[in-house]
Amino acid sequence: MDVLDGNALAGRLTDLLGWDATDSLIRCRSCGDGGAVARVAVYATAMGTVARCRSCDAVLMTLVDAVGGRSWFGMPGIDALEVRRA
Numbered sequence: 313m314d315v316l317d318g319n320a321l322a323g324r325l326t327d328l329l330g331w332d333a334t335d336s337l338i339r340c341r342s343c344g345d346g347g348a349v350a351r352v353a354v355y356a357t358a359m360g361t362v363a364r365c366r367s368c369d370a371v372l373m374t375l376v377d378a379v380g381g382r383s384w385f386g387m388p389g390i391d392a393l394e395v396r397r398a
Contacts, residue, residue: 335349
């Protein structure tokens with residue numbers, strides 16, 4: 313399976329959150345490593361997308377799209393997410 317970077321999440325995160333979160337800072341709940349969302353390791357399959365910490369491989373985010381315009385978005389491994397206001 314090919315590993316993508318967090319920039320692969322740009323469009324979906326913009327759709328779900330309302331802003332391009334790829335340059336937002338996050339902190340891994342498991343190891344404490346921090347950095348931009350664009351830096352995470354992304355694994356995308358037909359079943360969904362998983363973003364993992366590059367330092368410890370912990371699951372940071374999950375995204376599953378379903379029929380009828382429904383999506384499930386989880387951030388189980390993110391201790392903090394930077395939100396920038398204009």
